[in-house]
Amino acid sequence: MSSSMRSPGPLRRLLGAGRGALRNPRSIAVLGSALVLGLVLAACLLAKDLRDGTIENTERDLRGLTTLLAEQADRILMAVEVAEDGLAERLAGMGAGDDDVDRLDASAATTVVRERLDAIASALPQVVAMAIVDRQGAVLNASSRWPALDRDVSERPFFRRLAATPADLSTVVEPTRTEDGVAMTLYVARGIAAAGGSATGYVLAAVDMRYFERLYANVSPMAADVISMVSDDLTMLARHPSPPGAVGRVVPPVPGLRRSPGDPEGSGVSRMTTPIDGRDRYIAIRPLDHFPLIVGASRTVEATLTGWRRQTLGLGVAVVMLTGALLLLLATNARQIRDRALLAGSEAALRAAEVEAEADRRIKDEYARFGSALDGMGQGLCVFDAAGRILFLNARMATLFELPEAFRREGATLDGLRAHIRDRTPDGPTATFAAALGAAATAGMPAKLTCPLPDGRILGVAVEPVGAGDLVCTFEDETERRRAEALISHMAHHDALTGLPNRVLFDDTVRRLLASPDRDRHGALLLLDLDGFKQVNDVHGHPCGDALLKAVADRLRRVVDEGDLLARLGGDEFAVVCGADGRRAAGPQPISAIALAERIVAALRETFTIKGIDLSIGTSIGIAPVDGSDQSVERLLLDGDAALYRAKAMGRGTWCLAGTRNDKQARGGPDTIFTMSDRAA
Known part of the structure; x- marks a missing residue:
């Protein structure tokens, strides 16, 4: 037992050999060169990864944009084809x-x-x-x-x-x-x-x-x-x-x-x-x-690469600074080693300890400078290990989630970060995001998350495993891209002047109504054509006509029942799809549709005041009920158009009801029965 204690262990022998090598200036030069080469190589690899990620993001954005624009162009030209x-x-x-x-x-x-x-x-x-x-x-x-x-x-x-x-x-x-x-x-x-x-x-x-x-x-x-x-x-x-x-x-x-x-x-x-x-x-x-x-x-x-160049420039400056500091440190260390070789005993040991302490301080300073460079990033960055300890958290991350300074010090944990995010809105989307972030950390797998913030911003979060169980989270603001996608979708389905649903959304709604199994009990189509609108345009000009159309749309919104679809088909033509949401109407069709038509006729008969001008118009309405047979969108529109023309022929300012018999194939087309309002009769 005493013999084994007297002989040095493998670790002690390895440390002794390392100290011996550090006393040789040539060995220090080789070690410094290796460290500098490794640092430069790591910086190059990181720059390449950043560049690849930037190009990948650009390609994804362009792919998404062309997909949206191609689908929108298809719908725009299909609207022409349908017309x-x-x-x-x-x-x-x-x-x-x-x-x-x-x-x-x-x-x-x-x-x-x-x-x-x-x-x-x-x-x-x-x-x-x-x-x-x-x-x-x-x-x-x-x-x-x-x-x-x-x-x-x-x-x-x-x-x-x-x-x-x-x-x-x-x-x-x-x-x-x-x-x-x-x-x-x-x-x-x-x-x-x-x-x-x-x-x-x-x-x-x-x-x-x-x-x-x-x-x-x-x-x-x-x-x-x-x-x-x-x-x-x-x-x-x-x-x-x-x-x-x-x-x-x-x-x-x-x-x-x-x-x-x-x-x-x-x-x-x-x-x-x-x-x-x-x-x-x-x-x-x-x-x-x-x-x-x-x-x-x-x-x-x-x-595409402008942002990457800025990041690479910051990274290069940091690498140059670290390399210079490292070379300076190694040169100083080599000089001190040569000086220590001239001294003996305790004085040499004391000076060696002082040099090592100074080296540690300088390394810490360089790490602080590197952290400052990461604080300047436009993305939020958080690094934590497998035990849930936060290793690094930059200033952008702290700003995004209003984190106190304690989260940037040693001892901060992922659980504490999740609790802080969850406590800000306990029942909101950030609480769900906190749970998803914890699940991604537990699994130790790459993940992509979305975090809506209380102030309306939307963050895209990427979680990537690195090293031995460490995870890196990056946070990027995606608010503007999401808003652009929502704007494109709204423009494709709504009229630019009145804000009402357009012909594309109207056709989709009618098709869903015709596909409903009990549509004959609650479905109907009302086609509206304004009486006297052309005279308003001719006398007062198109700006006045556009303002009148907006006022008509606002008045119709107040008259149409909740659950019905009000749409502008073009010009002075409007349409109402009764039962568009699939719910039953207040009464059986077409009685409830007739009641709605009478309310609309009465509402639009009242005088409009546009830019100080009193305008009196009216409306003619054609009603086409859904009769439960094999109706198509085109057939229903033709029935509504026929009823509308009949209403206009009977004096305008009224409604007309079209009904379709089931023996339409016997005569090569539907026989239509028209019922006029009391005023038209």
Whole structure:
């Protein structure tokens, strides 16, 4: 036993060898070089990780933006297609569907059809003109003027494609430059079915691509970003920002680009130098699902890496400072070792202790400087170990959650941090976030969380395991991105003037109502058309007319029952979907719908005061109840339109009820029974 105590252990021998090596200046130089190399390598790896993360975030943002814009563009163009389908079916029902071209001329070249074209063009802000063209390419009617200009479109490529396949009634789109040559117009054509199934004429809509440029200007996240739309032949249709000569030129393909809708491949992010501005960019593309168009969003590499360069600069300064301090420390240590070699005994040991103490102090100072650099980060940062002890927490993190200074000192724990967050709003979303953060720490796995703060901000949180059980949490403010997504969604489903639901949301609501199993007991559609609104526009101007529409929308909101959907279809046309939320009405239909119609007629009969001017208008209402049969949105709208026209024909300022028998197939169409209000009768 005494023999083992006299012999030195392995650890003691290792420490002795280490002290011997530190007495050699050459060994110190080798050790210093290794430490500097390791520090530089670690800094390079961290900078690379930061750069990869920055690029990944940019690619994710661009992918998300192109997905949202492609879906929105699809809905905007599908709204045009739906409007054309409805008009084509109405013309076919009026006799325009016969093979006799003269019948189409007689049906289409009327003021009623022209007013319908004007209404559709007014309801769809993206449409600048609507027209009806016969089988030979002659323009029969147009929304731009009456009577229609004597124009011929038979030489247009889209018309030749339609005429080559008269039995194909599908939509054809063709981009064309505007007359001033600075923008593009997208022509959307749809066939009018004849009795034999082929096209007897075509409905044509002109979509102004500058509408999309204005939209992209409002949603562009950064000044260095470019949002564009191209056709399937890579012709630039719309671009923001749009330098001279950009629109209308053919651009080179992006790697992975698909040329037609429905292909499973082709969407993604690539990097290339764009030919328009000659700048190196990350480009994300997304084709539309229903039209041969492609939406792209790009961001310059320079703008993408600006934040990363600032972070790398701070990191480089910290590394240089640490390296200089380390070299200075090692040089001082080597000099002191050489000096200690000249001394003997206790004096050498005392001086060695003093040097070691000084080295520890300097190292602590350098760590404090490194912590100051992390405090300057734009992201919140928190590092804790497997035991739940907080190892580091920067100033940005303390500011985000209003943490006291105690959380930045030794002894702070993750449990204490979670309790502080939970106590701020015990029943709120931050309490749920605190629980999720604890679960992620317990599992020791990567996680991504979302934390809504009481002041309305939204934080994105990433948890990543590092080292032996340590976890790093980063916090980034995502408020503006979330708000931009909410704004895009609201713009796609609501009218810009009145704030009411638009035609897209209206169609979705009617389809849900028709899918309800007990819809015949609580569903009905009211179509409203303002009486005398055109005179207000003609006499007092469109600004007064717009103000009147807003006042009408406010008054209708007070009259319509809770649970019903009030929508603006375009121009002075409004609609109410009774029972839109699936709940039963106060009474059986159509009695409750008639009662609502009478309240609306009475409310809009009262005088409006707009900009000091007293205006008296009224409304005519067509009521189409849901009868429990196989009704479609188009059939229900046709019934409502027929009842509305009947109400206007009986003197306006009243309502008319349409009912549909079940033997509609026996006569080739529904027989409609109209019931008028007492005033109309």
